[in-house]
Amino acid sequence: MLHEESITQGTAELDPDAAAVLLAPRLAQFAAVARLEHVTRAAQALGMPQPTLSRAVARLEEELGVALFARQGRTVRLTRAGRLLLGSVERALTELERGAQAAREEADPAGGRVAFGFLHTMGTDAVPALLRGFRADRPRVRFQLVQDYVGAMLERLWAGELDLCLVSPMPTDPELAARQIDEQVLHLAVPADHRLAGRCRIRLAEVAEEPFVALEHGYGLRAITDGFCAEAGFSPRIAFEGEEAETLRGLVVAGLGVALLPPGPVPRPGVVELAVTAPRTRRAIGLAWVAGRPLTPPAAAFRDFVLSRRGRLLAHD
Known part of the structure; x- marks a missing residue:
């Protein structure tokens, strides 16, 4: 009472x-x-x-x-x-x-929010095209966009700060769900006055003695570069490290080294991009999320849309 x-x-x-x-x-x-x-x-x-x-x-x-x-x-x-x-x-x-x-x-299917992480190199063309395509049917869905290197994105994915992320290389953690969406060719970028600049194709071993410019350790592209060089029989001599692919391209233009890079958004004067015939310098691009953790309806819808773009995420040579 x-x-x-x-x-x-x-x-x-x-x-x-x-x-x-x-x-x-x-x-x-x-x-x-x-x-x-x-x-x-x-x-x-x-x-x-x-x-x-x-x-x-x-x-x-x-x-x-x-x-x-x-x-x-x-x-x-x-x-x-x-x-x-x-x-x-x-x-x-x-x-x-x-x-x-x-x-x-x-969690509103029509107007909720998706926290989406992606590599810096995906931000110029691939991600804007994805967002444009998805929002054609769901114009009210909002996005929180995060650009970072793979390790940091996966940490934020685990912490629940991200719903989905585009990554390369593909994560090996069995508690993460990951699906390959596309494959991206990496070219060897050399200065326009480089001894190999007149060639169209080379073997990676031909630049074994050259200084390289590369991303810092922890970036997916750095691990991929080291891996391809190991396949070619050498360990790259890193002259400069950076945090962004276009910065590396600028270092190449300045004659400070060569680099394995994805295609640039537009041709850049002073740099020549050569096709590599051996090894096959391609990197897998995948979509990752936490297995067993339910996605909100808008995040699940965006995941399904991205998966439907398999093989069409990137412009191919």
């Missing part, structure tokens, strides 16, 4: 987190009684039996160790302590509803 007098605290002092767990289910019930000032009407509004609501409010008073309501005939009135609590409860419930609404909007 509801009490007029202060109630002796029935429980020991609680850790704040433990108190929140105990009190949270009863706060909306308390607020309903406080707004309507009538237990029976509040129970009807909440769709629960009146005795159940009365017991819930009584337990809340017992746990707090203070009376929240005073009876006045068939109605109830907040005590001073009840008024203090109601202000905080209403703010909390408003914030909770705001969070719930944001969560619903995030």
Whole structure:
């Protein structure tokens, strides 16, 4: 029952987190009684039996160790302590509803949000084309776009900060789902005045003694470059390391080294891109997500759209 007098605290002092767990289910019930000032009407509004609501409010008073309501005939009135609590409860419930609404909007199939990560080299043509194609049917879906190297993207994927990411090389973690979408040719970029610049094709072993410019360790393209050089029988002599493919292309133009790079967005004066005949310098581009973790409807729809573009993600030579 509801009490007029202060109630002796029935429980020991609680850790704040433990108190929140105990009190949270009863706060909306308390607020309903406080707004309507009538237990029976509040129970009807909440769709629960009146005795159940009365017991819930009584337990809340017992746990707090203070009376929240005073009876006045068939109605109830907040005590001073009840008024203090109601202000905080209403703010909390408003914030909770705001969070719930944001969560619903995030998962809205027609207008939710997709957190999508991709390699820097995919940002010029491939990703804009994907987004344009997808939004032709779902124009209200929003995207959070993240460009980063593979290791950082996979960490953010695991942390739940990303729904999906385009990666290369393909991840080997068995707890990640990954599907190859396309394959990208890597060319050997050399300065326009390089001794091999007049050639159309070369074997990678022909530049074994040349200085290379490459991405830093941790980038997928760096691991791929090291791997292809190992196939050709040598370890590349890295003269400069960078964080972005177009920066490497600029270093090549400056004559500071050669590099294995994907095709540039537009031809760049001062650099010649040679086809490599041995080994077969191609990298797999794949889409990855966390296996067993449900995707929101918009993220699942975008995943299916990207998978449907298999073999058509990139412009091929």
